[in-house]
Amino acid sequence: MSREPIIRFDRVSKRFGDFTVLDNLDFQVQPNEKVTIIGPSGSGKSTVLRVLMTLEPINEGVVYVGGDPLWHEYRRNNELSPARGAHLRRMRERLGMVFQQFNLFPHMTVRRNLTEAPRRVLGLSRAEADERAHELLELVNLGNQADKYPGQLSGGQQQRVGVARALMMRPRIMLFDEPTSALDPELVGEVLKVIRQLADTHDLTMLMVTHEMHFARQISDRVCFFDQGRILEQGPPEEILSSPKEARTREFLHAVLNPDE
């Protein structure tokens, strides 16, 4: 693939104190590509998404989104300097995120959870925002739940609201951080179905952290195995999930697929 990547990590390091979470990471994603990130706990999977969503700053390197530096901006002499608030706000328009714990706004109805940001941030009229919310709630099969509060919904329903809420802003890139890990097993399917549908019908770049290997195989163009803040191994899902080259990857997959051992 020779196209300009929509996401590019260029020798990115991220540390918490002495602990290195991302270690000189190089990582690229092509437009419309569906990439799944797998790896052991603490390997930096969430951090990659959180850096992209501007929730976590980086210590070294440059992250590019849509060709523009995310955490930096160009000064007059074409040198990179740390980004200011206005730059971050412009860049955030390109990304949307779905959180493991849903993070819905409990004091707003489902409809307002969806329409508040488009109205206040994008300046949509109430009618436009309601219209958009209606369409997306239909897409996630929650057309009749618009007037409920998040606390009145099941976890699976809440997460589908979470997906719709992120889509309301029409991002080019969607980030999913273990979107089904907080759900009871019987509710996982309905959320995965919605995400799969989204992948099939929308021109979206999708970056997802998940432990649902079967699902990863179905929807991903590429699977990346993270270990200690680096990509140890990556490739098409069949290759990584069925015949990984690295021993660490094999150990990890064995543990995930045989949780009871």
Place this chain on the structure above:
Amino acid sequence: MDWQDYLAPLSQGAWVTIELTVYSTLLGALLSFVFGIGRDAHTRLLRWLSIGYIEIFRGTSLLVQLFWLYFALPVIGQAIGVNLQLAPVTAGVLALSLNIGAYGAEVVRGALKSVPRSQHEAAVALNFTPRQRLWRIDLPQAIPEMMPPFGNLAVQNLKDTALVSLISLGDLAFRAEQIRNFTQDSTTIYTMVLLMYFGMALVLTALMKLLEHRVGRWRTEN
């Protein structure tokens, strides 16, 4: 004279007490929000101003604050050629508000801090500005948290109004003292005053509960 004769003057006093409580609680609430939000503001000046206010008014007694506003301020005014002699009501309301506002500011700050960090992150991901995050995400969730401590502060404030009788304001405590000096009927008068304060506190508590229910309706819909 029997207890019914005390009723009219005491009621007059009670009315003054109610006015003092209402005005100073409302102004105090405003101060609580301004300085409670300012306490963790990005602007350093605002933060320091808030810390200064909160610490000074929590660290000194209401009585001293009241006397300072009523007796000391005019003297300073004279020195610089401005008339700063406050009417007793103004001095009373101001002292009560400033005092209760300092405690309220800590309540507002604590409630804002109790909004989960994940809410902040969701708001950032949706590209809300810091101001929008405060008004649309943080405050609406924090206000229900503030209501029980605000209720306590309001009752505290009602009780504190008795201090303003010391600057000759005709509140309930002042009237009681007046009649007692005149009739020496301490038992009856103080029993009546006790009951009246208690009645007002009950009404105030009920009002705050009502308000608490209103602002937190989304929490009970679940």
